Amino acid sequence: MVVVLLSLGMTKAEIRKQAILQRKGLSDAQVAAYSRALLEHFAALDFSSVRTVHVFLPIAEKKEPDTFLFIDWLASQHPGIRIIVPKADFETALMQHYVYAGREGLLKNAYNILEPAKGELHTGEVDMVLVPMLAFDLQGYRAGYGKGFYDRFLARLGAQRIGLSFFGPVERIDDVNTYDVKLDCCITPERVYYF
Numbered sequence: 001m002v003v004v005l006l007s008l009g010m011t012k013a014e015i016r017k018q019a020i021l022q023r024k025g026l027s028d029a030q031v032a033a034y035s036r037a038l039l040e041h042f043a044a045l046d047f048s049s050v051r052t053v054h055v056f057l058p059i060a061e062k063k064e065p066d067t068f069l070f071i072d073w074l075a076s077q078h079p080g081i082r083i084i085v086p087k088a089d090f091e092t093a094l095m096q097h098y099v100y101a102g103r104e105g106l107l108k109n110a111y112n113i114l115e116p117a118k119g120e121l122h123t124g125e126v127d128m129v130l131v132p133m134l135a136f137d138l139q140g141y142r143a144g145y146g147k148g149f150y151d152r153f154l155a156r157l158g159a160q161r162i163g164l165s166f167f168g169p170v171e172r173i174d175d176v177n178t179y180d181v182k183l184d185c186c187i188t189p190e191r192v193y194y195f
C-alpha cells in the first residue's frame, strides 16, 4: 500500500512568493475598492476604550492597503484618538514610533515606505495596532517581508493586533517559530476573521 502524506500547509517563503504575485495583479482601482472595503469592517470595531492606534504607512508600489483612508476616518470620526506611525531601522529590525502629524512631514525611505522625517516620539502604550502582511493563516499567524519588524514590536505590547489583508487566509503556515506573534483578528475585504 502506498501512503501519501499531503500537507495543506505552506512555508513562509512559498507564501511570500505567491502573495507578492497576487498583489501585483491588482489594478489601482481594485486596491482602492478593497481598501474601502477593509475600512468598512474596521469602522465597525469597538473604539470605546481605544486612545492610541498604530497605523503602518502603505508601500503603494507594493499595492498595500491604503491606510491613509483609515487615518482620515479616525481623525474625522474619533478626533480624540492619537495616531502613531512607525519608522523602521533596517539595521536593527526595530521601529520607532511617532505621533502622526499629517502627510507633509512624510518622506519615502529606501524601501518606498513613507515615514516621518522628524516629530514627536511616542513611547507610551498603544491600544490597537494595524499590522501589514503578505498573508495570514486560519490560526492567526502571519507572514510579512521576513525581517521580523512586527514580531519584535508586538511581542512587548498588550495591544489589539489587527491584520489587514486583501486576500483570505491560507490553510496553515508550516514554519511558524517561537517569535511569531498571532493576530487577534484579520480584516479582509469580504469579512473579519477572529482568532
Ligand SMILES: Nc1nc2c(c(=O)[nH]1)N(C=O)[C@@H](CNc1ccc(C(=O)N[C@@H](CCC(=O)O)C(=O)O)cc1)CN2
Pocket: 020, 056, 057, 058, 059, 064, 086, 088, 111, 113, 132, 133, 144, 145, 146, 147, 148, 149, 150
Ligand atoms: N507599509 C509597511 N511598512 C512596514 C512593513 C510592511 O510590510 N509594510 N514591514 C513589515 O514587517 C516592515 C518593513 N519590512 C520590509 C522588509 C523587507 C523589505 C525588502 O527587503 N524589500 C525588498 C524585496 C521585497 C520583495 O521581496 O518584494 C525590496 O523592496 O527590494 C521591505 C520591507 C516595517 N514597515
Ligand SMILES: Nc1ncnc2c1ncn2[C@@H]1O[C@H](COP(=O)(O)OP(=O)(O)OP(=O)(O)O)[C@@H](O)[C@H]1O
Pocket: 012, 132, 133, 142, 143, 144, 145, 146, 147, 148, 149, 150, 151, 152, 155, 177, 179, 180
Ligand atoms: N522578537 C524577536 N527577537 C529576535 N529575533 C526575532 C524576533 N522576532 C522575529 N525574529 C527573527 O526575525 C526573522 C524574520 O521573522 P519572520 O520570517 O517571522 O518575519 P515576518 O513576520 O515575515 O516579517 P515582518 O514582521 O517584518 O513582516 C526570523 O529569523 C526570526 O527568528
